[in-house]
Amino acid sequence: MSSEGDTRRETVESAIDVSARIATILRLDHARPAAQYLGRWETWGDMSNRVDTIDALLRRGGLGEAVPVGLITRTRPPQVAAVQAMLATRRCLVPINSIASDDLIIDDVTRLGVPALMADVEIWARPGLVEVCRKLGVLGIVLDRNTTSVRLVEGLDRVGVTAQSLPGVAVLMPTSGTTGPPKRIRYRYEHINGALGRIAR
Numbered sequence: 001m002s003s004e005g006d007t008r009r010e011t012v013e014s015a016i017d018v019s020a021r022i023a024t025i026l027r028l029d030h031a032r033p034a035a036q037y038l039g040r041w042e043t044w045g046d047m048s049n050r051v052d053t054i055d056a057l058l059r060r061g062g063l064g065e066a067v068p069v070g071l072i073t074r075t076r077p078p079q080v081a082a083v084q085a086m087l088a089t090r091r092c093l094v095p096i097n098s099i100a101s102d103d104l105i106i107d108d109v110t111r112l113g114v115p116a117l118m119a120d121v122e123i124w125a126r127p128g129l130v131e132v133c134r135k136l137g138v139l140g141i142v143l144d145r146n147t148t149s150v151r152l153v154e155g156l157d158r159v160g161v162t163a164q165s166l167p168g169v170a171v172l173m174p175t176s177g178t179t180g181p182p183k184r185i186r187y188r189y190e191h192i193n194g195a196l197g198r199i200a201r
Helices: 003-015 018-025 044-060 077-088 102-112 129-136 189-200
Strands: 033-037 040-043 068-073 092-097 116-120 139-143 150-152 169-174 184-188
Touching: 018 077, 018 189, 033 044, 033 077, 040 044, 044 077, 044 139, 044 150, 068 077, 068 102, 077 092, 077 116, 077 139, 092 102, 102 129, 169 189, 184 189
Parallel strands: 068 092, 068 116, 092 169, 116 139
Antiparallel strands: 033 040, 139 150, 169 184
């Protein structure tokens, strides 16, 4: 490839900033449909409101940029908004598998040491999770698919653990964990931005 091509590729790749792009998309047309779940459409306004509330709750707890935040994942609009909130504010997303057993989820939360955890109503109702988070000092955020509101878990409204800062890390991506507990790979914002640049090119 020519040096001119190299320069053009680097320019395009460096121009794609996932955080800025998501923030821009969330401010476009709030009336437009964004996601459908169980026959119900949510708008970009719904998504934006969730993102803003998640950001505000985390900031109120002193958890700003580069702080790792746990998300018990599900394929639902509130979880999509939670991912957008993490990437738009350059925090570090720490995904935790929702189909794991109660004990494995609790082990993950304990081992990872996240200062905040986001999950839906059903997950927060699983045995022992709220109690362990209270003991660890984890801020708890409820993602409710039946409403566009986001709220704190009762009794989990303060951060009691020192948050490790991970500048530039977008996701602590779990491996398959075939030989033991999943290891975490640091997937950086520059990796996402580079991938978006290659797609754009």
